[in-house]
Amino acid sequence: MTTTALRVQFGRSDEACFSGFVYDPKDLTRRLVLELLLDGVPVRIARADAYAPELASESIGDGCYGFSFALTPELIADSHVAEIRLANGHEAVGPSIKLDAADESISDSRGPGGIEWLGGVRFRGWVRCAPAESPMVRAIVDGEPVAEARASNFTHVGGIDNANLVKAFDLHLPREYADGRVRRVHFVTEDELQLTTTPLTFVAFPDKVEDFFASFGEIESERLRGRMLDRLLPASAPFNSYESWRDRWDIRRHGQESCERPTAVVLIAGGDEELSLQSLDEGKHKGWVAATLPPLEGPGTFDPLELREFLAHEAADAEIVVFAHAGTLFDVFALQRLSEGFAAVSQARLVYGDLEVCDENGRRWPLALPAFDYERMLEQGYCTQLFAIKRASVEAALEAYPTNLYRMFNCHFDGDDPAVHSQVVHVPCALGCAPQLDLTVHGRLLAQASLTHLAARGTSAKTAPQRGTQMPSARVTRKLKRRSLTIIIPVRNRRTLLQTCLSSIAPAVADAGAQILIVDNDSSDADMITYLETLQRRGTEVLAVPGPFNFARLNNLAVDACASDDILLLNNDIRAMDAAWLAEMQSRLAEADVGAVGALLVWPSGMVQHAGVALGPSFAAQHIGNDRLASDPGYGDMLRIARECGAVTGACLLTRRSDYIAVGGLDEVRFPVNFNDVDYCLKLRSQGKRIIWTPAARLYHHESASRGRDQFGDKASRFERELRNLRSKWGEHLLEDPYYNPNLSLDAVPFSALAWPPRVRAPRVNVPPAAVQLPPGF
Incomplete structure (x- = not known):
C-alpha cells in the first residue's frame, strides 16, 4: 500500500504540540503508527488510535484514528520543519510544517474532550481547557440534563511520551438509570461544547446484577452469570453521595445482644468529651463505662497509671477496652461491632474499624481503611483513632508505659511474634x-x-514527623545494612532510553555500590550495539538473551547469572528524580518479613503512574494513583506515606535474590509479559512476606515506551490470555484484597468511588493469599 492511499491531516495545535489523524479508507481496522520528525530526525512515535470528532461525525469507522505529539519548547527551538511518516517507513505522509512560519496552526483535531464508561452509571472524562479553568460538564439523556460534574482534576491524553495534561472529571448518573435498560447519553460543557459526537451507549443494573438475574427465577446458571457480570461491570457511587449511600446500605443490625460484652471506653482529653458521651448514650450497647484521661505531657497524651486505676475500679468488670480521642462521635452500633470483631476471630487481640471525617460544613466523608497494615501503622497510625483491646492485653501493654494511643497500639508488636499480625481484626x-x-x-x-x-x-531507625492532611504522618527510615545488589535492566534497542536511565540512576548506584546487568534481547540497531559494547568495556555486564520478548524469562536468566544478596528489577524507561530513591527502598527491605519494595513512579506529565497495585478493580490488578498528580496527598493521604499493598510493579521492584529463587521467580509460561510482577508479589505474600510501597523513592516512568502498550493490536490477545490466567490463579483473592476496602468500588480507578453495593463487610484479618494451582493448558 502506498502512503498516497491514506487520508491524513497533520497540523500544529500550539507552540509545542502537533496533532492530526490518519487512516486507510480501504481498511478501517488498521491503526497506523507514526513517527514525528524534526528536520528529518525522528523524535517521537505515536499510534493513531485516539478519538477524532471530525471523523466520528463523518461515520468513519469508530472515529478513533487521531494522534498527537507533545514536545518541549526546547526541543523545537532550533528546528525548522516538522513532518510525519509511517513508523519504519521512508516516505513522509501529509503536509510538512515550517516551524518558523508566521502561522502554520490548524484547528486541534484532538477535539474538546473525551468520555469513558467505567461500568454502572459512572463515567470518566476530560476537557481541553486552560489549566486554571474548571468547566462544568453535563450529562444529557433524552434531551434533558440529568447530572453534572466540574472538571477540576487532571489527567493526560495522547500516550505516554506525547502526554498532554488536561482537566478531568468523574460523573455518576442518578441511580434511576441503573434499571437494566440500554441507555444513551451525551456529554456537553456549560459552553455547549459537544464532548460526544454520537451518544455513548451503556447499561447499568439495579443494586446487584446477581440479584437482577435472580429475579428471573431460581436458575443457577443465571445467578452465576450475574455474579460474573458483577465482577466485570461493577457499579459505584461518588464519594459526595456518601450519606445517602450509607443510609441505603446500612448494616446496622438489631438483636445482637449475645455479642455484647462489658466494655470500658477510654477517651483521651483534647476534644469535646460530652459529644462522645452523648453518642455513646444514644448507642445500642448499654453495658459500658467511660472515663476521660487528662493530658500527661500535652495534647494527645495520658498517664498510664490513671488508666490502670480506672480499669481496677470503675471498669473492673470490663472485658474489652475501647480507645478514642475525646470528641469522637460513636456510631450507634460501634461498641457492638467491636464486640463482633472479637467474636468473629477467637484469637483477636486488637479490633479497629473504618472512620468518617467531617468537612468545615459538617458533611461526613468516609475513610475506608485496609485490613491490618504494619507499615502504615508506623507512618500514619491509621488504625489508632478508634480501636478496642482485650482487657488482658491492655494490662500487659501497660508494662511498656504507653502515653498516647499510637504507642498503646504499636506496643503489641514489640516482640518478634509474627502471629500478632493475624490477631488484628478490621471491621470494614x-x-x-x-x-x-x-x-x-x-x-x-x-x-x-x-x-x-x-x-x-531492636530495629535501628530514625523517625520524623511529616505533614498530613487527614491523619497524622511520620517518616520512618531504618538503618541500612550493607548488602550486595544487582540492578537488572532488560533492553531491546532504544539507546537514548537506556542512556538516560543509566545517567539518572548513577549517583544512587554509586552510593549503594551496586552492579548493573543489562539484559539485551536481540538489539539490532547499530547505535545501540555500539553503546552496549562501550558499556562492556567500561565494566558493565551485558547478558545476551535472544528470542521473542518474554519479560519474565529475561529477568529469570539475569537472576541466575548474578550472585548478589538483593536484586532490583528496573525498566529502561525509568529516570530517577534524585539520588535518594535506592537507599530508601533498601531501608524498607531491611525488615526480614518484607518480600518486595516498590517506588512512586510518575509520568512525564506529572501524573502518578504507579503508587502500588490494588487487586480487584475491573476483576484484575490496577495501578493506584493514576487519577492524581504527584503532588496530591491521595485518598486518606495514602500517596504520602509508606504502606503495604497487594503488589508493586516490576518496572522498579527491589527484592531478595533468595526470596526470588524460593518462589520460582517470575512465571515465564502463564505471565511472560503482563501480571508477572503481580503474580510474583502474591507468591511472596503466600509465604507470609509483606509488599511495601514508598513515596520517598520517586522516579519518572515512560511506561511501555520501548515496546508499546499491550492492550492494543497484536498484543491484545496475549494480554487477555494473561489476564485470564491471573483471574484463574488468584481470582478469589482479587475480590478479597486485604488492602482494598469492600466499601470501595471495583471499577477501573481504585480508591475513587464507593461500591454499589458494598461487598462482604464481615470482620477480617490480613492473611496470606492462596493460589489455585492450574493444570497445564488451563
Missing part, C-alpha cells in the same frame, strides 16, 4: 466520626511512638 464499616486533631502535634507523637516501638524490637 464506619464506627465513628473522628474529631479534628492538631496534626502537627500528633505527627510528633506518632513519630516518637514509632521510634520507641522500633527500638523495643
